[in-house]
Amino acid sequence: MKKSLVTGAAGFIGSHIVDKLIELGHEVVAIDNESANNDFFYWNPKAKNYKLDICNLQETQHLYEGVDYVFHLAAESRIQPAIENPINAVFLNCVGTTTVLQCSRMANVKKVIYSSTSSGYGMNPAPNVETQPDECLNPYSVSKIAGEKLCKMYTDLFQLNTVIFRYFNVYGDRSPTNGQYAPVIGIFQRQRANKEPLTVVGTGQKLRDFVHVSDIVDANITVALSEVNAMHYGQVYNVGSGENITILEIAKRISDNYIFIPPRIGEVETTLANIEKIKKVFGWSPKISINKIQL
Numbered sequence: 001m002k003k004s005l006v007t008g009a010a011g012f013i014g015s016h017i018v019d020k021l022i023e024l025g026h027e028v029v030a031i032d033n034e035s036a037n038n039d040f041f042y043w044n045p046k047a048k049n050y051k052l053d054i055c056n057l058q059e060t061q062h063l064y065e066g067v068d069y070v071f072h073l074a075a076e077s078r079i080q081p082a083i084e085n086p087i088n089a090v091f092l093n094c095v096g097t098t099t100v101l102q103c104s105r106m107a108n109v110k111k112v113i114y115s116s117t118s119s120g121y122g123m124n125p126a127p128n129v130e131t132q133p134d135e136c137l138n139p140y141s142v143s144k145i146a147g148e149k150l151c152k153m154y155t156d157l158f159q160l161n162t163v164i165f166r167y168f169n170v171y172g173d174r175s176p177t178n179g180q181y182a183p184v185i186g187i188f189q190r191q192r193a194n195k196e197p198l199t200v201v202g203t204g205q206k207l208r209d210f211v212h213v214s215d216i217v218d219a220n221i222t223v224a225l226s227e228v229n230a231m232h233y234g235q236v237y238n239v240g241s242g243e244n245i246t247i248l249e250i251a252k253r254i255s256d257n258y259i260f261i262p263p264r265i266g267e268v269e270t271t272l273a274n275i276e277k278i279k280k281v282f283g284w285s286p287k288i289s290i291n292k293i294q295l
């Protein structure tokens with residue numbers, strides 16, 4: 001039986017990965033400290049669940065024993081809270097990631113998949129391709145991209161097999177809807193449910209590549225279970241849909257009751273993933289298009 005460990009396991013994306021691993025018959029160790037400002041946490045009762053801080057080496061190290069695959073998602077996962085509290089974001093995303101990598105290394109884990117972000121592309125022109133230089137516009141981006149460098153360093157220096165995923169905008173079931181900084185589709189759905197006007201930031205013309213959470217899960221599982229040449233580890237792979245849509249268009253599809261609110265600092269105009277690399281190396285491609293799904 002394969003054994004997997006998921007950090008951020010009770011969060012939006014992590015909880016879906018846990019469910020899929022359980023379905024596939026893996027023994028699953030799930031770690032989450034419930035620190036996110038999410039409306040709910042999703043613990044799968046069939047996993048071994050630990051409410052712990054990933055930064056705490058003493059308390060978590062033994063959980064990595066015998067683990068084949070580590071899926072590392074625990075993070076300060078939102079841009080605006082990281083702008084408000086950069087020290088927390090940098091501590092969690094850098095020290096937390098180093099602790100996960102060190103525990104994985106000590107336990108001889110076969111593969112670590114690190115959930116990073118397209119925000120590392122900053123103002124690079126779309127479509128974003130992995131060869132573009134990093135451009136970090138906020139503490140979230142800096143701290144997550146530092147996590148990527150730590151993964152690469154653990155591969156180069158310690159031969160730990162790491163794979164770095166840059167997710168674009170993830171949406172789907174369990175997306176947090178709490179507060180003003182939740183992912184935009186979740187906020188719009190909450191506002192519709194409450195019969196409030198949808199709040200479109202700026203002019204709503206920002207373009208986003210939305211990728212469905214089931215495609216994210218599929219990318220994680222596909223890559224974990226693939227055998228590839230060592231040269232493909234320590235590298236960045238875009239995980240997006242390869243198509244984009246304006247925020248205003250999304251709002252209109254959810255409700256015709258919407259208003260505009262002031263723009264925010266530190267957020268880019270356009271995201272669009274070039275997904276040729278992950279297609280070529282791991283044979284993954286997305287199955288769900290936002291244009292064909294009920295929101």
Ligand SMILES: NC(=O)c1ccc[n+]([C@@H]2O[C@H](COP(=O)([O-])OP(=O)(O)OC[C@H]3O[C@@H](n4cnc5c(N)ncnc54)[C@H](O)[C@@H]3O)[C@@H](O)[C@H]2O)c1
Nearest residue numbers: 008011012013032033034035036053054074075077167170
């Ligand atoms: N959702 C997106 O659109 C998106 C886009 C790009 C990248 N990502 C990345 O994917 C990952 C998961 O994102 P998500 O949307 O599921 O976020 P999320 O906030 O729902 O999940 C993260 C989970 O990590 C937990 N956590 C935070 N600090 C922890 C700590 N110190 N110890 C243990 N657990 C801790 C939180 O309680 C939360 O449940 C994050 O690393 C994020 O940066 C997400």
